[in-house]
Amino acid sequence: MKIASWNIRGFNCPLKYSEVKDYLVVNKIDIMALLETRVKEHKASKIIKKKFSNWHVVNHHESCSTFHLSIVYGCNDPLDRHRLPVLLQLPLQNLGWCLDMLDFNDCLASCHLDDLTCTGVDMTLTNKQDSVTRVWSKLDRVLANPGFISSFPNAFGHFQEPGISDHSPVLVHVSHDKKVAKRFSFLNSWAGHPDYLQTVKAAWDTPLEGSPMYCFFQKLKSVKHALTHFHKQHFSNISQRVESAKDALVECQHNLVSNPFSDSLIQEERLLIAEYTKLKDHEFSILSQRAKIKDIQDSDCSSKYFFAKISKRTHQQVIGGIHDHHGKLHMGFSSVSATFNQYYQDLLGHSSTTTPLDTDFISSGAVVNSSDGHFLIREISPAEIRDALFSMDSNSSPGIDGFSAGFFKSAWNIIAKDFCKV
Missing domain, CATH: 3.60.10.10 (Endonuclease/exonuclease/phosphatase)
Structure with missing residues (x-):
């Protein structure tokens, strides 16, 4: 419409x-x-x-x-x-x-x-x-x-x-185009689960042969599949899990009213409070990360607020229309996708003659001296790599593979060797 x-x-x-x-x-x-x-x-x-x-x-x-x-x-x-x-x-x-x-x-x-x-x-x-x-x-x-x-x-x-x-x-x-499947994105709350490191290690230790770069990205793919299953098992429908935990806690406390000195109910209440608090913290962490909201207190907003912010961010990333090289406007997900594909097929699908590099012209300009040259190509130590990684914000935007700095920092003891080889 x-x-x-x-x-x-x-x-x-x-x-x-x-x-x-x-x-x-x-x-x-x-x-x-x-x-x-x-x-x-x-x-x-x-x-x-x-x-x-x-x-x-x-x-x-x-x-x-x-x-x-x-x-x-x-x-x-x-x-x-x-x-x-x-x-x-x-x-x-x-x-x-x-x-x-x-x-x-x-x-x-x-x-x-x-x-x-x-x-x-x-x-x-x-x-x-x-x-x-x-x-x-x-x-x-x-x-x-x-x-x-x-x-x-x-x-x-x-x-x-x-x-x-x-x-x-x-x-x-306005259209009802089918929604694009959600891409993988690492959630920092996963790292707090007791089974997280074991899940990462089991996927990462898969034996592979090939160059360090090839092995590294193949292991990332294995971890991605493992964490996707891990999320479904422990974190999917987090808001519904929070509501269910709250309902169970309320029911237990209702039973305590009629039997206030029951040791079993008192113990159950403690466990339910711990479970509800844990899930509530996970929900807040997940929704605030997806909504890209920082420096906000849990009491300041509800899950409805977070979902509204997430929906807004998702919508802002939509490319609703695009002009092709003829100036024609294409609208809708299917048409926009086809236009992008056609553009890059035309751009990259044909060979062309390139101008040879003029090395004499380059050498006539400013160049680094021998000392600086050796410094630029020297081997970087694992300690320097670790310091650079851990100086990054764990909530920084992930790469195209969905892994943020938070993942590499949380699993450093498992991935450090392969990470430094790359």
């Missing part, structure tokens, strides 16, 4: 009728919102009947209760703008919805709204004057709440050229 919004800056001109109709047809729009039309009620029905008879049209003189979509124009009057936060805190905020908004920032935090990932032109407003007095500004935005992003993780907006208006139209592409 494609949803578009355009601040048309007056819709009483026949030229603009044609522009809007062409935009609808070319972009195959399903839902279109026109802002600041400045059309009177008696004239609106005539325009609709004459130019848009095959469209179902709802204007601000009418109401429609079968679909929830908010297209908000930030009024120039500050007093009128203060009414908008109240409107946004209606029951609609619990649904999946998005807004196209102009000059409206104050209520975003209270309504849990974030910018949808957008492509296209950056400056969405221009006064179309000469170079001395011309103004460019970013006024138009597409915002979405966590419910919308969760329902449509691949949704994105695309701002196009303004054409005859001062504002750029925005096209929101």
Whole structure:
């Protein structure tokens, strides 16, 4: 589904009728919102009947209760703008919805709204004057709440050229593309489990033959498979495990009310408290790492907050649309993937003649002296490698294989020998 919004800056001109109709047809729009039309009620029905008879049209003189979509124009009057936060805190905020908004920032935090990932032109407003007095500004935005992003993780907006208006139209592409499988990512909370090092060692000690680099990465692959199974066994559905542990603790304490001096129930309560606390710590560690949140206390937020942040980060990484070398815009996961593949096939799939390296030109420039040269190629000691590794933040972003510095530090005694060979 494609949803578009355009601040048309007056819709009483026949030229603009044609522009809007062409935009609808070319972009195959399903839902279109026109802002600041400045059309009177008696004239609106005539325009609709004459130019848009095959469209179902709802204007601000009418109401429609079968679909929830908010297209908000930030009024120039500050007093009128203060009414908008109240409107946004209606029951609609619990649904999946998005807004196209102009000059409206104050209520975003209270309504849990974030910018949808957008492509296209950056400056969405221009006064179309000469170079001395011309103004460019970013006024138009597409915002979405966590419910919308969760329902449509691949949704994105695309701002196009303004054409005859001062504002750029925005096209929101909403699709149910299949979700890409989650890639492996090392979780620091694994290292605290008593079976963690044993799991890593069993996978790492697999005998292999080949170069040190080949053996190292083959062992990483073995560890990846082992830790994936390890996660499913001990950490999967961590929030549900926390809830189950809490329910078991509450039930035990309920039984203690009727039998407060039972040694077995007292011992069971202690074990359940320890289990609940451990799982709660694991949940906090996992969610904060995935959400990339630092310096935050457990009491400051709930798992709902973490999941909202994780969903936002995941959505920001989505490449919703891309132009090919012909300038054609491709949207949707399948089309974008095919465009990327085609680009790199064309780029790397053909041989070409390269210019030989001019060694005389290189030697005529500044070069390192003999002492510096020997220092650069000297063998690096294991102690230097370890110091460099352990100076890194354990929460730093992982490499493309999913292993962060936290893994190498936690399993150093197992992997050190192979690590230093590489």
